[in-house]
Amino acid sequence: MTLDPATLMPVGVSFEAITDIDFWISVGVLAGIYAIVALGLQVNTGFTGIVNFGAAAFMAVGAYSMAILVLEVGISFWLSLPLAMLITMLFGALVGLPSLRLRADYFAIATIAMAEMVRLFAQNARGLTGGNQGLFCADDDPSNCYANSWRDVSDSINGFVENFWSDPSSLFPLLLVIWVTVGIATIALVYLQKTPWGRVLRAIREDEDAARALGKNTLLFKLQSLAISALLGAIGGFFLALNLATLHPIDFEPLITFFAFSVLVLGGLANYKGVAVGAVLFWFVIEGTRFIDLPDPPFTETRIAALRLAITGLLLIGLMAFRPQGLFGNRQEMVLGE
Amino acid sequence: MNDSGPLLEVEEVVKRFGGIRAVDGATMNVRDGSITALIGPNGAGKTTLFNVVTGFYRGDRGSVRFDGDRVFGEPPYELARKGMVRTFQITKALAAMPVIDNMMLAAPNQPGELFRNLIFMPRGVRAHEKQVRKQAMELLQLFNLTDLADDYAGTLSGGQRKLLELARALMAEPKLLLLDEPMAGINPTLGARLLDHMQRLRRESGVTFLFIEHDMEVVMNHSDRVIVMAEGRVIAEGDPQEVRRDQRVIDAYLGGTATDTAHGEEVTQ
Numbered sequence: 358m359t360l361d362p363a364t365l366m367p368v369g370v371s372f373e374a375i376t377d378i379d380f381w382i383s384v385g386v387l388a389g390i391y392a393i394v395a396l397g398l399q400v401n402t403g404f405t406g407i408v409n410f411g412a413a414a415f416m417a418v419g420a421y422s423m424a425i426l427v428l429e430v431g432i433s434f435w436l437s438l439p440l441a442m443l444i445t446m447l448f449g450a451l452v453g454l455p456s457l458r459l460r461a462d463y464f465a466i467a468t469i470a471m472a473e474m475v476r477l478f479a480q481n482a483r484g485l486t487g488g489n490q491g492l493f494c495a496d497d498d499p500s501n502c503y504a505n506s507w508r509d510v511s512d513s514i515n516g517f518v519e520n521f522w523s524d525p526s527s528l529f530p531l532l533l534v535i536w537v538t539v540g541i542a543t544i545a546l547v548y549l550q551k552t553p554w555g556r557v558l559r560a561i562r563e564d565e566d567a568a569r570a571l572g573k574n575t576l577l578f579k580l581q582s583l584a585i586s587a588l589l590g591a592i593g594g595f596f597l598a599l600n601l602a603t604l605h606p607i608d609f610e611p612l613i614t615f616f617a618f619s620v621l622v623l624g625g626l627a628n629y630k631g632v633a634v635g636a637v638l639f640w641f642v643i644e645g646t647r648f649i650d651l652p653d654p655p656f657t658e659t660r661i662a663a664l665r666l667a668i669t670g671l672l673l674i675g676l677m678a679f680r681p682q683g684l685f686g687n688r689q690e691m692v693l694g695e
Numbered sequence: 696m697n698d699s700g701p702l703l704e705v706e707e708v709v710k711r712f713g714g715i716r717a718v719d720g721a722t723m724n725v726r727d728g729s730i731t732a733l734i735g736p737n738g739a740g741k742t743t744l745f746n747v748v749t750g751f752y753r754g755d756r757g758s759v760r761f762d763g764d765r766v767f768g769e770p771p772y773e774l775a776r777k778g779m780v781r782t783f784q785i786t787k788a789l790a791a792m793p794v795i796d797n798m799m800l801a802a803p804n805q806p807g808e809l810f811r812n813l814i815f816m817p818r819g820v821r822a823h824e825k826q827v828r829k830q831a832m833e834l835l836q837l838f839n840l841t842d843l844a845d846d847y848a849g850t851l852s853g854g855q856r857k858l859l860e861l862a863r864a865l866m867a868e869p870k871l872l873l874l875d876e877p878m879a880g881i882n883p884t885l886g887a888r889l890l891d892h893m894q895r896l897r898r899e900s901g902v903t904f905l906f907i908e909h910d911m912e913v914v915m916n917h918s919d920r921v922i923v924m925a926e927g928r929v930i931a932e933g934d935p936q937e938v939r940r941d942q943r944v945i946d947a948y949l950g951g952t953a954t955d956t957a958h959g960e961e962v963t964q
Binding site: 689 | 749751770771772775776780781782783787789790791792796799800801803805806807808809810813820824827847848849850863864866867
């Protein structure tokens with residue numbers, strides 16, 4: 358007598374999809390983007406003690422600035438990148454100037470409001486952002502695409518990769534560039550953290566009044582901290598725009614910020630190296646749970662989609678209960694900071 | 696004693712919280728090179744006055760001159776850079792930072808705090824950092840904290856934190872040190888050491904001290920000027936002996952007889 362394994366095990370895993378390399382490369386791209394954004398949040402929350410819930414806004418300002426500069430102003434893609442970074446950093450400083458004077462929890466609320474304002478603006482300023490239609494790179498109309506220059510570079514990278522890998526994934530060059538960026542950003546931040554500049558940030562995290570009493574212009578340092586996370590947010594936004602080949606306001610919902618925060622918490626606060634690991638793990642869980650096969654009915658596709666988020670949430674709650682400092686967080690600093 | 700002109704001049708300072716005038720026209724001088732005690736019953740406005748003088752509160756009215764400059768309303772970090780450094784009633788040791796980092800943080804004019812220097816002159820930053828570390832270790836040695844240099848400040852005892860806070864304030868190269876209840880909550884041996892440090896720093900480095908204190912024995916034996924506050928005003932100013940005999944002070948603060956000064960607090964409560 359033969360038994361169908363599916364009827365014996367209510368929970369199974371579909372193995373064909375799980376070995377699909379293209380799928381995992383796209384997961385790696387997402388993980389890298391979130392690692393970059395979460396590094397910015399680490400500068401703010403982990404090392405300056407300012408809880409910034411506005412990461413999605415920085416991504417949106419960066420991505421839309423880049424796209425608008427290319428499509429509307431007509432400058433080259435490569436010039437648009439540094440300009441969009443600058444715009445996003447200025448935007449961050451401008452937002453911080455009034456809001457950083459608020460107490461920590463009110464600052465966090467103000468940043469959520471700011472992020473929603475940016476998203477709603479993108480939704481409604483149709484002439485500039487395309488509104489809910491978005492800006493996209495249609496395959497049949499390559500003239501109206503912000504990513505053409507990148508596509509050329511991507512193709513030439515894959516042209517080289519073909520020497521080793523007969524049919525490389527079209528996302529492979531993006532994966533490569535994103536993770537090189539994660540590496541560079543992590544090294545740069547680890548270095549900054551060891552400088553007198555980083556010491557002032559940590560002092561602000563511990564006790565802002567003490568830092569002020571010792572002659573530090575703390576507002577100035579908090580603005581710099583915010584500008585750095587704006588810069589990283591903008592870079593994350595660029596990669597998101599290149600990955601999706603479209604820009605929609607819906608890509609910058611508050612959920613994005615909270616995903617980035619989950620990555621941060623998973624990797625551990627006050628540790629830059631944990632961020633990349635947290636990002637990979639988070640997206641491995643979020644996307645990996647796609648492959649859990651449950652009998653339909655009662656588990657319809659939409660129910661499973663909701664269940665995936667619920668499982669991810671439960672894992673995070675479990676982490677908080679058993680390892681509150683995250684995977685690589687510094688428990689001693691966390692306990693002493695109270 | 697090198698009694699000279701005033702280093703700090705406070706005139707008619709007012710600070711209101713809603714309808715309450717916590718500081719109500721306080722006027723006082725702190726002489727250069729002195730160790731001045733600021734005393735008064737609870738709620739007299741001593742800490743509030745500290746906060747206005749050091750820029751942590753914005754005063755409603757009045758003037759503050761420090762080292763000849765008008766500084767009323769300036770932010771705390773500007774005042775600290777001018778040499779007016781304070782400590783807090785509840786110590787603000789930066790708990791999740793090592794002791795040595797607490798110390799090095801306080802050094803003034805650090806090139807490594809400016810972003811452009813980190814990029815364009817990393818070598819200069821490193822050289823300065825080395826010098827700051829040396830200076831910090833010397834001060835830690837003075838305060839017998841050398842062995843704790845690499846420990847997190849949060850693991851220190853209450854008394855050690857007070858010492859660290861004083862040592863850290865000295866790293867900022869102050870002309871005037873304002874200490875809010877430096878003896879509170881530490882054992883008598885450490886307290887005595889703290890007082891010795893104050894005397895020596897005044898003598899060797901010319902640091903002027905203004906400190907809030909409740910222990911009358913400390914005030915009478917270790918300060919050369921005493922300022923008395925009550926109900927938001929300065930009601931008396933003079934050397935300890937004068938203040939001890941001042942009838943207004945006895946009425947307002949010491950409550951009982953003048954001979955009870957050593958335990959004035961208890962007598963009034």
